Amino acid sequence: MSDFTISRRTVLAGSALLLASTALPTIALAQTPKKGGRLVVAADSEPRNLNPAIVASNAVFFISSKIVETLAEASFEGKDGLDPRLATGWEGAADGLSVTFKLREGVKWHDGKPFTSADVAFSALQIWKPLQNLGRTVFKDLEAVDTPDELTAVFKFARPTPFQLIRNALPALSSVVPKHIYETGKIEENPANNAPIGTGPFKFAEHKPGEYYRLEKNADYWGKDQPYLDEIIYQVLPDRASAASALEAEEIQLAAFSAVPLADLDRISKVPGLKVITKGYEGLTYQLVVEINHRRKELADLNVRQAIAHAIDKDFVVKTVFLGYAATATGPVPKNDPQFYTADVPTYAFDVAKANALLDEAGYSKGDDGKRFSLKLLPAPYFNETKQFGDYLRQALAAIGIDAQLVNNDSAAHIKAVYTDHAFDLAVGPPVFRGDPAISTTILVQSGIPDGVPFSNQGGYKNDELDALIAKASETLDPAARTELYKEFQRKVAADLPLINVAEWSFISVVRDTVGNVANNPRWAVSNWADTWLET
Amino acid sequence: MTRALLLLRRRLVGSAFVLLIVVIGTFLLLEAAPGDAVDAYIASTGGDAGMIELLRHRWGLDQSALTRLANYLWALLHLDLGQSVTFSRPIRDVILERLPNTLLLMGSATALSFGLGSALGIYAGARPGSFRDRFLSIGSLALYAVPGFWLALVLIIIFAVDLRWFPIGGIESIASGKTGLDRAADIARHLILPVSALGFIYLALYLRMMRAGMAEVWRQDFVLAARAKGLSRRRIVLAHVARNALLPLVTMLGLQSAQMLGGSVVIESVFSVPGLGRLAQEAVAARDTPLLLGIILVSAVLVIAINLLVDIAYAFLDPRVGASEAGA
Numbered sequence: 001m002s003d004f005t006i007s008r009r010t011v012l013a014g015s016a017l018l019l020a021s022t023a024l025p026t027i028a029l030a031q032t033p034k035k036g037g038r039l040v041v042a043a044d045s046e047p048r049n050l051n052p053a054i055v056a057s058n059a060v061f062f063i064s065s066k067i068v069e070t071l072a073e074a075s076f077e078g079k080d081g082l083d084p085r086l087a088t089g090w091e092g093a094a095d096g097l098s099v100t101f102k103l104r105e106g107v108k109w110h111d112g113k114p115f116t117s118a119d120v121a122f123s124a125l126q127i128w129k130p131l132q133n134l135g136r137t138v139f140k141d142l143e144a145v146d147t148p149d150e151l152t153a154v155f156k157f158a159r160p161t162p163f164q165l166i167r168n169a170l171p172a173l174s175s176v177v178p179k180h181i182y183e184t185g186k187i188e189e190n191p192a193n194n195a196p197i198g199t200g201p202f203k204f205a206e207h208k209p210g211e212y213y214r215l216e217k218n219a220d221y222w223g224k225d226q227p228y229l230d231e232i233i234y235q236v237l238p239d240r241a242s243a244a245s246a247l248e249a250e251e252i253q254l255a256a257f258s259a260v261p262l263a264d265l266d267r268i269s270k271v272p273g274l275k276v277i278t279k280g281y282e283g284l285t286y287q288l289v290v291e292i293n294h295r296r297k298e299l300a301d302l303n304v305r306q307a308i309a310h311a312i313d314k315d316f317v318v319k320t321v322f323l324g325y326a327a328t329a330t331g332p333v334p335k336n337d338p339q340f341y342t343a344d345v346p347t348y349a350f351d352v353a354k355a356n357a358l359l360d361e362a363g364y365s366k367g368d369d370g371k372r373f374s375l376k377l378l379p380a381p382y383f384n385e386t387k388q389f390g391d392y393l394r395q396a397l398a399a400i401g402i403d404a405q406l407v408n409n410d411s412a413a414h415i416k417a418v419y420t421d422h423a424f425d426l427a428v429g430p431p432v433f434r435g436d437p438a439i440s441t442t443i444l445v446q447s448g449i450p451d452g453v454p455f456s457n458q459g460g461y462k463n464d465e466l467d468a469l470i471a472k473a474s475e476t477l478d479p480a481a482r483t484e485l486y487k488e489f490q491r492k493v494a495a496d497l498p499l500i501n502v503a504e505w506s507f508i509s510v511v512r513d514t515v516g517n518v519a520n521n522p523r524w525a526v527s528n529w530a531d532t533w534l535e536t
Numbered sequence: 537m538t539r540a541l542l543l544l545r546r547r548l549v550g551s552a553f554v555l556l557i558v559v560i561g562t563f564l565l566l567e568a569a570p571g572d573a574v575d576a577y578i579a580s581t582g583g584d585a586g587m588i589e590l591l592r593h594r595w596g597l598d599q600s601a602l603t604r605l606a607n608y609l610w611a612l613l614h615l616d617l618g619q620s621v622t623f624s625r626p627i628r629d630v631i632l633e634r635l636p637n638t639l640l641l642m643g644s645a646t647a648l649s650f651g652l653g654s655a656l657g658i659y660a661g662a663r664p665g666s667f668r669d670r671f672l673s674i675g676s677l678a679l680y681a682v683p684g685f686w687l688a689l690v691l692i693i694i695f696a697v698d699l700r701w702f703p704i705g706g707i708e709s710i711a712s713g714k715t716g717l718d719r720a721a722d723i724a725r726h727l728i729l730p731v732s733a734l735g736f737i738y739l740a741l742y743l744r745m746m747r748a749g750m751a752e753v754w755r756q757d758f759v760l761a762a763r764a765k766g767l768s769r770r771r772i773v774l775a776h777v778a779r780n781a782l783l784p785l786v787t788m789l790g791l792q793s794a795q796m797l798g799g800s801v802v803i804e805s806v807f808s809v810p811g812l813g814r815l816a817q818e819a820v821a822a823r824d825t826p827l828l829l830g831i832i833l834v835s836a837v838l839v840i841a842i843n844l845l846v847d848i849a850y851a852f853l854d855p856r857v858g859a860s861e862a863g864a
Contacts (some may be wrong), residue, residue: 008693040710045580047580047622048622049624055581056581057581057582071662133582133584133587134582136583136584136587137584188594189624196626206711208810209630210633210705210811211707211710211808212711214710215674235706235710236808237705237810238805238808238814239806242807243698246704251695251704300604357764381580408573409581410821411571411575411580411821412569412571412575412612412821412823413570413575414571415578415579416570416572416575416580418686420575421570440582449585453583453584454579454582454583505830
């Protein structure tokens with residue numbers, strides 16, 4: 001193995017020189033996809049349930065999106081930002097009460113049975129609506145799915161539902177699973193949840209707990225000449241340092257979802273044969289947010305919230321915490337969203353003097369020790385960056401006389417402390433923007449959400465005007481009018497600061513230059529990889 | 537032989553109590569940790585109030601802590617370790633899958649640190665105060681002071697990334713289809729780095745203990761007698777000095793087994809070895825109480841069994857110890 005790799009490296013280095021001398025046309029030639037090969041990818045977790053129709057989360061999609069397909073996938077060029085998958089066309093009725101999907105012909109499940117509209121109806125009504133973490137909200141008014149023929153599924157809604165929302169939800173929420181596998185027994189306990197059966201380019205082969213997942217090529221895939229790869233292996237590497245070493249040792253070819261820590265990227269980008277890629281996550285934007293407990297008297301005061309916003313140097317956060325791999329945020333919709341984002345919102349420039357003045361004005365003057373008041377600050381533990389931003393925020397607050405006490409918890413304890421017990425004053429959270437504010441964004445500021453719901457407004461914030469705006473947008477059918485309402489939503493949130501949006505970031509892939517067609521759609525890491533190939 | 541049996545009986549009765557205390561203690565500790573299995577789960581998925589309630593009900597977390605503990609102990613009496621929340625599989629299967637890897641790692645590392653440690657200890661202790669004694673003593677202490685994960689990372693960078701002599705992690709090659717001896721060789725190749733990382737750290741302990749013991753024995757009268765008899769130095773070192781200094785090392789072997797299990801948590805993570813230590817860490821993060829209890833129980837049984845073996849070995853090696861234990 002080692003002898004082989006060394007000689008291959010030497011050969012590669014030689015051919016790189018040759019390539020350089022004959023310049024670009026040769027490189028273009030090298031882009032013809034090849035068949036075969038085993039792609040080995042780093043995985044940092046083993047989801048307890050691999051069924052993406054039940055658990056719509058990136059950790060699950062990362063593996064199962066290659067096996068189970070959705071009706072449509074996100075796309076850089078496609079109409080409305082979508083590319084057809086199991087559906088070839090979709091159309092919403094003017095009254096918002098129905099959406100008609102035309103389905104792909106000649107698609108077979110991995111067990112050989114034909115894929116039909118009955119599978120779509122079953123998935124939508126029996127899984128997405130009652131069981132799926134995100135579908136329970138988006139499909140709450142779905143009443144029936146008519147199947148006039150095998151290749152047509154008509155979604156019927158009890159109340160007008162914006163077609164724009166359904167369309168935006170397709171890439172993440174519409175995984176179709178086979179009715180004939182799931183119709184007997186309890187869906188949650190079906191063995192296929194851990195050995196998925198789908199229509200995708202790869203079949204689930206085996207899972208060795210703690211070691212790897214193995215997927216193998218689906219020879220009957222509907223995509224012409226696809227997939228290219230013979231096998232995909234997800235090697236479980238729980239230690240964050242090991243993904244980088246495994247790439248360098250050529251044991252794996254791809255580490256997605258920032259498995260290589262940001263601090264290592266500079267070094268790893270200089271290793272011959274490795275590329276650092278920031279594209280391919282545009283549809284998976286995470287937001288760095290300061291969550292605020294409005295039950296706390298000081299924080300219920302808008303002046304104090306504005307002062308905190310002025311105390312945060314967003315550029316510094318992007319440069320130091322994210323090492324440049326992020327963007328500053330202006331409001332609750334990220335800048336890279338093509339449909340809804342508006343820059344026309346109140347902004348808070350970094351200005352410590354102004355922040356201090358605002359606090360003085362609000363009546364919280366500095367005590368003899370230079371402190372105005374103390375706060376409990378809980379950074380979410382899921383990312384290095386949320387923890388590091390917690391450290392930064394503590395210092396930024398100290399500069400304006402607010403004494404923040406850091407409380408570090410693990411995931412389970414953090415979720416309970418913030419979202420159930422409300423035992424925080426400020427928290428640092430990483431909510432996800434999922435292509436439409438109605439999927440998981442408005443819930444961050446909306447009132448009336450029961451205790452214990454994670455990634456929702458648990459800060460006791462209540463703003464009737466904002467609630468009314470959210471309610472109106474959720475039933476506005478005209479896309480232009482709906483988009484306008486969400487722009488107004490962004491202005492209101494930025495003005496009243498129920499929470500403070502600091503930065504927006506996505507993930508980084510590190511990949512061997514032998515892997516082709518990387519990052520060619522906005523959700524690449526969680527798309528089906530039918531066109532991914534390996535130079536052998 | 538009866539001496540050993542008596543010891544065995546007394547130990548087994550005592551062990552049952554120890555295990556009960558371990559189980560209840562662990563349960564209460566995990567109960568006191570904020571957040572439950574559902575909190576840990578929704579941290580990665582999100583979900584609304586209805587879904588959360590449904591999950592708590594399905595995983596039995598809507599019952600009181602006392603009920604759950606009673607249920608667990610009752611099932612345990614029937615030798616049933618229960619069902620893992622995170623893996624949705626019987627805990628017995630999950631643990632049995634990982635136990636061999638941990639045993640292999642621990643066993644090899646113990647053999648390495650005990651074997652090489654005592655051998656070097658004899659070498660150093662043969663001439664106390666000599667250059668080689670000082671060099672080995674200081675060298676081993678430096679190694680002992682190194683954090684385990686750091687040594688592991690350094691080994692990975694040198695031997696797996698730069699030299700590429702060994703794989704960077706895992707227990708065997710992925711889906712290689714190897715069987716029999718080929719597979720054993722493959723596993724051995726994967727184990728060399730983690731066993732070295734784990735074993736070299738504890739090596740110092742045995743080395744220094746052996747050396748200190750020998751320095752002590754050198755001053756005994758019987759050594760003087762052996763010298764007077766005109767025995768060769770080599771014979772004095774091995775048969776008289778080292779042999780008498782070896783006993784405390786055997787005690788240490790038993791005590792160290794628990795430490796090794798702890799150390800393997802870090803090593804298993806760094807080298808991505810699918811063992812019990814990593815499983816325990818995942819169980820805590822996921823608040824999977826029954827799984828963690830299962831792991832702790834198995835580990836406790838393991839440590840008790842090793843110590844029992846050590847005691848029995850001791851009773852054979854040193855007649856004085858066994859006699860007083862059995863008579864007391």
